[in-house]
Amino acid sequence: MEEQDRSSQPRPPHVLIFPLPLQGHINTMIKLAELLPIAGFKLTFLNSHHNHKRLVKFNNIAAHFERYPGFEFKTITDGLPLDHPRSGSWFLDMFEETMEPKMKQSLREVLVNSSPPALLLMLQRRLESPLLFFCTSSPCSFWVYYSIPDIIQVGELPINGTEDMDRLITTVPGMETYLRCRDLPTFCRKLDIEDSIYMKLVVEQTRKSLQADALILNTAEELDEPILSQIRTKCPRVYAVGRLHAQLNTRLNAKHGESCDHISNTLWEVDKSCIFWLNKQPNRSVIYVSFGSIMSMSREQPVELWYGLLNSKTKFLLVVRPNSVIGKDGEGEDVVMELMEKSKDRGYIVNWAPQEAVLNHPAIGGFFTHNGWNSTLESVVPGVPMICWPQFADQHVNSRVVSEVWKIGLDMKDVCDSKIVEKMVNDVMVDRKEEFAKSASEMAKVTNQSVNVGGSSYSNLDCLVEDIRIMSL
Numbered sequence: 420m421e422e423q424d425r426s427s428q429p430r431p432p433h434v435l436i437f438p439l440p441l442q443g444h445i446n447t448m449i450k451l452a453e454l455l456p457i458a459g460f461k462l463t464f465l466n467s468h469h470n471h472k473r474l475v476k477f478n479n480i481a482a483h484f485e486r487y488p489g490f491e492f493k494t495i496t497d498g499l500p501l502d503h504p505r506s507g508s509w510f511l512d513m514f515e516e517t518m519e520p521k522m523k524q525s526l527r528e529v530l531v532n533s534s535p536p537a538l539l540l541m542l543q544r545r546l547e548s549p550l551l552f553f554c555t556s557s558p559c560s561f562w563v564y565y566s567i568p569d570i571i572q573v574g575e576l577p578i579n580g581t582e583d584m585d586r587l588i589t590t591v592p593g594m595e596t597y598l599r600c601r602d603l604p605t606f607c608r609k610l611d612i613e614d615s616i617y618m619k620l621v622v623e624q625t626r627k628s629l630q631a632d633a634l635i636l637n638t639a640e641e642l643d644e645p646i647l648s649q650i651r652t653k654c655p656r657v658y659a660v661g662r663l664h665a666q667l668n669t670r671l672n673a674k675h676g677e678s679c680d681h682i683s684n685t686l687w688e689v690d691k692s693c694i695f696w697l698n699k700q701p702n703r704s705v706i707y708v709s710f711g712s713i714m715s716m717s718r719e720q721p722v723e724l725w726y727g728l729l730n731s732k733t734k735f736l737l738v739v740r741p742n743s744v745i746g747k748d749g750e751g752e753d754v755v756m757e758l759m760e761k762s763k764d765r766g767y768i769v770n771w772a773p774q775e776a777v778l779n780h781p782a783i784g785g786f787f788t789h790n791g792w793n794s795t796l797e798s799v800v801p802g803v804p805m806i807c808w809p810q811f812a813d814q815h816v817n818s819r820v821v822s823e824v825w826k827i828g829l830d831m832k833d834v835c836d837s838k839i840v841e842k843m844v845n846d847v848m849v850d851r852k853e854e855f856a857k858s859a860s861e862m863a864k865v866t867n868q869s870v871n872v873g874g875s876s877y878s879n880l881d882c883l884v885e886d887i888r889i890m891s892l
């Protein structure tokens with residue numbers, strides 16, 4: 420992926436990247452947005468006004484992207500007023516009716532006015548038909564979404580309200596031996612699933628995205644091989660280029676030397692004090708507890724978690740995002756703060772952590788996670804075993820893969836009970852510590868090799884870059 424000599428080469432391709440306005444999507448897409456200018460491409464990164472303001476406030480992005488002459492940020496509305504609190508389940512509640520139509524319209528205006536014309540468009544599904552579709556969630560969830568009509572057709576869905584949720588779903592090729600009813604996305608739990616507008620939308624968009632010229636996935640061949648080969652039966656050009664963050668490190672080191680780091684892209688103010696706290700803890704003694712950028716909890720759930728963590732005797736680092744515990748005017752978080760006051764010697768709490776640095780810290784021995792795809796990969800790369808507490812979207816499938824296929828963690832799915840929390844933390848951090856550490860470190864090794872020169876993800880990215888050049892001629 421050598422940078423082009425601009426004097427002797429044709430005009431570089433112009434790629435426009437547009438993530439959904441969420442931290443998890445921006446995290447992944449901004450990595451690809453940085454990788455393509457390394458190959459000499461012109462790149463436009465389209466952000467919502469609201470998120471861009473936060474990106475600028477909490478990261479030194481201007482200085483960072485100055486090193487890429489062809490890189491520019493543009494912003495559009497996300498359809499909500501700038502002062503909208505965007506808390507609780509705002510995204511799930513507002514996306515379809517309020518946000519999507521306005522975003523679509525603004526996106527089209529940007530495309531029409533892009534100069535030179537944006538030859539390619541990559542974005543999360545729904546808003547436009549991309550030439551290249553970049554799926555920021557997991558390949559296994561993508562494949563399950565695709566397969567839902569087949570599961571319904573053979574009568575394995577709907578799920579009867581009284582039946583065993585551990586019943587195997589045998590219709591999804593490649594997942595016949597481990598996918599259970601409870602591992603399907605939560606909208607599959609509804610008796611009237613066939614009438615579900617949400618289900619129809621997800622399936623339609625997944626199938627539509629397979630009509631793109633190519634599909635880009637943030638995974639490595641070695642991690643998801645059985646599912647990638649299934650997806651390739653529907654879309655022959657699939658580029659598994661992940662984990663993108665690690666891929667970017669390899670490319671930046673090669674180009675600028677070891678000291679060059681990629682940009683942080685946080686949308687909340689990072690509390691780095693937790694790293695100083697971690698520095699004082701013994702190796703692999705702390706469990707990191709964090710549930711991503713969207714999930715919210717009822718007031719009871721953090722209490723169960725807290726008692727479970729406390730009784731487990733393991734030290735913990737807990738993230739409680741502002742407005743993520745349901746209750747009026749921050750009173751939800753007050754419950755957590757009161758509990759934490761009582762357990763200062765056992766845990767440390769922050770509003771937002773430098774998650775990657777935390778997961779790479781030697782004091783961390785486990786990750787209590789909701790299994791968003793970024794969090795899952797961020798745990799795989801340093802070889803940190805997981806306790807999975809999935810909530811929605813791809814998370815239920817991801818947690819099943821983590822526990823049953825990769826065997827690098829335990830799946831707590833569907834319960835939040837202090838006794839179970841205590842047992843799982845003890846299993847991962849004490850009783851079965853060596854077993855999980857071994858499997859997680861083997862998986863980390865394979866994943867990390869894929870982004871080295873000659874590795875599968877490294878070579879796939881080279882192919883993607885070449886194909887984009889050809890497509891844009």
Ligand code: UDX
Pocket residue numbers: 441442443444446555556557685709710711712713714738770771772773774775790791792793794795797811812813814
């Ligand atoms: C959403 C969906 O929920 C998820 O299922 C899908 O796979 C991607 O989009 P989110 O819930 O935010 O994402 O989870 P995740 O994908 O894990 O992304 C969260 C990101 O926030 C991670 O990259 C993580 O490093 C970052 N984060 C989280 C922090 O930097 N600090 C924190 O304290 C918590």
